[in-house]
Amino acid sequence: MKISLLLTGNELMSGDTVDSNSAYIARSLKDLGLVPYIKKVVGDDLPLLVSSIQELSQMTDVLIINGGLGPTVDDLTSVALSQAINSPITRNVDAYAKLDEWATRRGFVMTESNLKQTDLPAVCEIIDNPKGSAVGFRCIANDCLIMCTPGVPSELKPMVENHLLPLIRDHGNIVAKSHITRLRLFGITESGLQDTVNEVFPDWPAEVELGFRVQLPVIEVKFATVGDEFMALNHLWTEKFEAHFRDYVIGRDSIRLSQALNDALRDHSLVLTTAESCTGGQIAAAITSEAGSSSVFEAGYVVYSNRMKQQSLGVSEALLAEHGAVSKAVVIAMAEGAIEKSAADIAVSISGIAGPDGGTDEKPVGVVWMAWGKAGKITARKFFLPMGRIGFQRTATALAMDLVRREVLGLPTDIDYFSELKKKR
């Protein structure tokens, strides 16, 4: 069954309003196993509304029109539908009764503007709107179920739940349901994932539709099947995928990397401390953005200058002079110092050149050293992230969190981040 959406309103064209109604309708349709086929958005333009209604009602089985039901002159849905399906405007008795009741209950006197909301194409039946003065209305034309709905989200939502979904189910004789599973991964690119899936799973079943969505810094992978009979297949292939990409999967649904790290620390009863130079507190900020982080985090050090690396963390002047602030020796000393000063169980430290200035031939902008681990057992790694200051800081923060997560969970910390997985395996 094909479903189309027609959204109307000048505010949607000017960019003053971001359309969230259509996303709400789409998410609701998932319960019926349906995904809209096409959406069209037009301003308050009568000829364009008329032609759009004609086109969409011929092209699809259900047309949901959203917006344009209000009392003002720029609310054109009723007139446009009347012209598109060639059904004259008349005063709808049911709509009038509803409006009368609505006005009486609130002690309002109906105005001409209000009454306009009861003038509907003759073939239409109303759809109840418990939340507002404008009823919805519906008809069947070109074998298409056409439903007109209010643009105000608080009025739209109960109408979708209580009326639209049952009407669509009846119209389409729908029984099949869709199942969606979601995984989130860090440390692999979209193209790396796609290439690996093609190579490793040549027999991936067509019934399990794979979708990728970049939600920086993670990637969300969606596994969708339609019909209860494919639910087991969905679970089976989600598990195969998860097993293959095990190292990269941070969790299900909408888990954040900072949340996965908090969970890992909490599960292992570990308290983390951070010693940050180039990320300037972003690692600490990300960890403490999660509720309950006080049980896994007590202290963080932002040490931008060499002087502060010495004073706050006890990094020796000699070490800084010999190796420079961006070096393996210094990040290890920073991590050891942070554990000693804070009495935390585990530390992560970072020092690099975020740019735009400060790079040298030997240590160009984008070079960063990270160290992590428990006292006396600190590991360090170097990365090169030449992606601008903002991208550098964000990526370095994410990598640092992931390295600690891996360390805590006993996963390898020497993986090739963001390169194609298949080359590695």
Add this chain to the structure above:
Amino acid sequence: MKISLLLTGNELMSGDTVDSNSAYIARSLKDLGLVPYIKKVVGDDLPLLVSSIQELSQMTDVLIINGGLGPTVDDLTSVALSQAINSPITRNVDAYAKLDEWATRRGFVMTESNLKQTDLPAVCEIIDNPKGSAVGFRCIANDCLIMCTPGVPSELKPMVENHLLPLIRDHGNIVAKSHITRLRLFGITESGLQDTVNEVFPDWPAEVELGFRVQLPVIEVKFATVGDEFMALNHLWTEKFEAHFRDYVIGRDSIRLSQALNDALRDHSLVLTTAESCTGGQIAAAITSEAGSSSVFEAGYVVYSNRMKQQSLGVSEALLAEHGAVSKAVVIAMAEGAIEKSAADIAVSISGIAGPDGGTDEKPVGVVWMAWGKAGKITARKFFLPMGRIGFQRTATALAMDLVRREVLGLPTDIDYFSELKKKR
């Protein structure tokens, strides 16, 4: 001139993603005095993409296609355009060169998936994408300027500013030039601004169109005029507005609050330090997200526990016991301690209850104390920000930065944030 938008991606149809790109494009088009005529949104469906491109390119003068440029099999824009305008797919030399450079710079090896992004309809020229691997591309077909753009917002935005608007201006011979001035304000609400403008400037000229856009934590106010003859009027009324709201204006164009604070500190040759409890490093992270922050920031302390407030900042146990961690006395001691430990010129400290847990009747979730100033001259203020953990941390971070900015610039720090300005004046 008629403009159409075609947005593509299954995630836009399923409701998983709310389309904000088209609103961004529409707001940008306002600078040329243009409003899109029609928007269409379709999934990753080749026949539907092809017919939509044909329909919209025949119906309008400019067609902006957004999404579907990525490396995966569900990215169909290039193939769809090729079929719609009957121009065969070939490997585009310029696109290849850009991708090669992009990959080399990052030390990536190009895969087959990546290379797919360089296969474009033969008639197309590329549109540069400084932010990502997928170039945009354009051609003219059916007398329509067709431009294909990436779905990732951070890649789309510079492409719109730098390439799409000039291309559209050239294509449409747009001469009536619009002049746009932008101010950014912090600490006042959109409705507070609107009400004050209505009251203070009853004679605001119709030629200077005022637009407000919330860009948390700041508000952007846009002054738009069309035609060179109104440029002076634009400047005059922008200045009147700026003079009236002087305390709240942090700067012009797209200045960030963190940038305004960096500028103020640099202009006064001051080094700042931060002592953060409930914001967990967000203030330090925001300040150091700005290039060149090392000249105004050396050290920050994230002190989540009472123990660390004592150890890192020398806050006395007695003070903590007497007043509690969220108190005027403790934030003042934190600020004094941070200056002493780091030898900075000025400090800001913060301690509050971010929630969701940890609130009491006396100090509910949302209560926060902040202190700022130079050694021996610390001022403190209490705020109540009951807006959820994320909103609390963001707002507290912004308020802390603004208070230091005001202190440095000699502006009042006792203003009523976010209440209507007119009540205050």
